[in-house]
Amino acid sequence: MRAAAVDWRLAAPLGIVYLALFAAPLLLLLGISLHVDQDLQQWGLDNWTKFWGDAFYRGVVWDTLRLGVAAVLATSLFAWPLAVFFCNASPRTQKILIFIILLPLLTSVVIRTFAWIVILAREGLVNQVVLSLGLSATPLRLLQTETGLILALMQIEMPLMLLPLISVMRGLDPNLLDASRALGAGMWRGFFRVILPLSLPGWIAGATLVFASACTAFISQSVIGGARLVYLPSLIWQQAMVVYDWPFAAVCSVTLLLTVLAGIMMLNWLGRYARTD
Amino acid sequence: MAWKLPTPDHLREVATLSQSAQRLTSQQLLLSGIIHSYGTARAVDDVTLEVKAGELVALLGPSGCGKTTLLRIVAGFIRQASGQVVIGDRAVDDLPPNLREVGIVFQNYALFPHMTVAENIAYGLVARGVGKAEQRARVAEMLATVRMEGFADRKPRQLSGGQQQRIALARALAVQPRILLLDEPFAALDKNLRLDMQIEIKRLQRQFGLTAILVTHDQEEAMSIADRIAVMNGGRIEQLGTPVAIYDEPATPFVNSFIGSSNILDGIVEDGAIRLAVGAVLPCNAPNLPQGKPVQVSIRPEQLMLVRDAAPDRFPVTLTLSLPIGGQLIHDVAASNGATLKIATARHPGGTSSLPGIWHCALTPEAKPSIFPVATT
Secondary structure, eight states: OHHHHHHHHHHHHHHHHHIIIIIHHHHHHHHHHTBSSTTSOSBOSHHHHHHHHOHHHHHHHHHHHHHHHHHHHHHHHHHHHHHHHHHHSOHHHHHHHHHHHHHHHHSOHHHHHHHHHHHHSTTSHHHHHHHHTTSOSSOOOOTTSHHHHHHHHHHHHHHHHHHHHHHHHHTSOHHHHHHHHHTTOOHHHHIIIIIHHHHHHHHHHHHHHHHHHHHTOHHHHHHHHTTTSOOHHHHHHIIIIISOOHHHHHHHHHHHHHHHHHHHHHHHHHHHHTOOO | OOOOOOOHHHHHHHHHHHHHHHHOOOOOEEEEEEEEEETTEEEEEEEEEEEOTTOEEEEEOOTTSSHHHHHHHHHTSSOOSEEEEEETTEEOTTSOGGGSOEEEEOTTOOOOTTSOHHHHHHHHHHHTTOOHHHHHHHHHHHHHHTTOTTOTTOOGGGSOHHHHHHHHHHHHHHTOOSEEEEESTTTTSOHHHHHHHHHHHHHHHHHHTOOEEEEESOHHHHHHHOSEEEEEETTEEEEEEOHHHHHHSOSSHHHHHHSSOOEEEEEEEETTEEEETTTEEEOOOOOSOOTTOEEEEEEOGGGEEEESSOOTTOEEEEEEEEEEETTEEEEEEEETTSOEEEEEEEOOTTOOOOOOEEEEEEEOTTOOOEEEEOOOO
16 A cells, blocks of 8 residues: 555656646647637637538548558558568578668658659659550659558558567467468468467557558658648648648647547457457 | 266267277378488488388487477478378378378467367368368367367367367367377476376377377387387487387487486407406307407396395495385495496385495396497597
8 A cells, every 4th residue: 555655656757747748738739729719819619610511621531541541451461471471581581671671760751751752753763664664655643642652651651560560470389370281271271360360469559550650640641642632730730830720720630639549449449359368 | 096987978978989980091101211401400311210000109309309300391391301201102292281181289289379179179170161060060079089078168278288288189180180290299298197198198099090100308208108119319210119129129329328227337248248347247148249349238227136245247336325216226336447327126115225335236137238339439
């Protein structure tokens, strides 16, 4: 009992910092969103009804969440086979692979994003290959499209998916797949019935990270998506820094926070059903 | 262990067992000239082994002797560099593990942790496209076989080690494998349970007439359940034979030292007998070894005895210690040249130790020492 009494006092300094620098600004943000005018004089829900009453803004929310889901699907599609390969590789190959996997994290997001412009541009790497192979007569339009953005996000977010997935899969008993094979199951059955369900906790951790960071990837969204594609982060920037409509920007911010949180909670809920032991 | 009269349940169990036994056709396994290397290290070095239908052969050896590699080659997890694996009358070298119809029980059981016991046992049946009704029937039958009825809906983590092993066995047997492979199956069990499971596996193997290979580093385990033992060392089979033959007539010094304990005495061949360095002449009608050839004589502790009187074929020893171990007395003695020997004699009820002091060491009448020539360089 005495220990418990001491514990909260030890936690208090950080708790106070947290309240002052994290909870208070959030409440402030919520307060600003509940104002009608830009001078923050008059309270009201006008900005909330304006946001949710407009099909354009609802579309922006939908596009943002869809981008997050697409990034999760795209990274999963490549991360799972790569993780399986990693776990079966020799220790030396694993070291090289880990380096390659971590490589994107060693350069800043801004630089990685600009690199993707070079790759995806009209005369970029992808189009040079496509044109020279005769796969298309005209250059593909990849910049300022959702496809191009998802492609770039997939590479940028890949470590976030791979690392938790690999750490869980490394803990799996290698005999499980052998047991599955000896019992007459092919590789696909072994993967879907044994590896996939058992690595789900790692996937959920990775999916949470990728979903949250893809939805809020302001730089990638605005640099690769350009002005044509509008997602919540760039909408917030525009409303706050260009239009100076702070109450409306606050509405966008709170909406982004809550929708991403809802997505993460759904993943967690899924995780409860994926309990493997 | 309490013995019970057979109940109707037991009789029904025996009936289902004999039905299953009829369905299984045991197959022979033939390994010929198997070679496999990891990098430059030869893990399996030209192994040829025939396991007869319904026979249990133990691959016994220290870690790194190639026994597990050999097992994984039979299962198809490793493709051997050269040589052939034949199950029944069919070479399976080009078949992947899932088409070899080989059942395997791992040391850590490798049960699927996210599936129930029933789902684990049914896994191989589902993979083979067996119908739902037959799946259920077979799972129930296998649970009865390993005496685990009522555990169908448990998860593996809710079972003890011995129970997990029974389920692993049931899972492997459910698909009616042509060969059963056991990879150190008792290593993770505590000592009492180990004996129970050895009996259990032997019972199932006999009842189903299974052809089985047991990989182990534990000689007692191999001795107790194997029909024949292949002692492996450095990727080769040093000796293949029945447990008794391997113990009584070890073919090489390695087998001699690996199986059981023995006393090694240096000697020299002299007129068809062997003069020991400790000062005795053993009237062994020694093998065709040239006069003066240095040899090592290996004598099991239970083939020696302590006597009071001196004789040409006895040598003097100093008894330092006698330990009562169960029904035996283990004597620790030192010979005149400093060599220490262990001697095991039957302990008479109430007896604890012999008198320390000078004794003479003699062979028992039925003793059969093993003689190994020493390589002269």
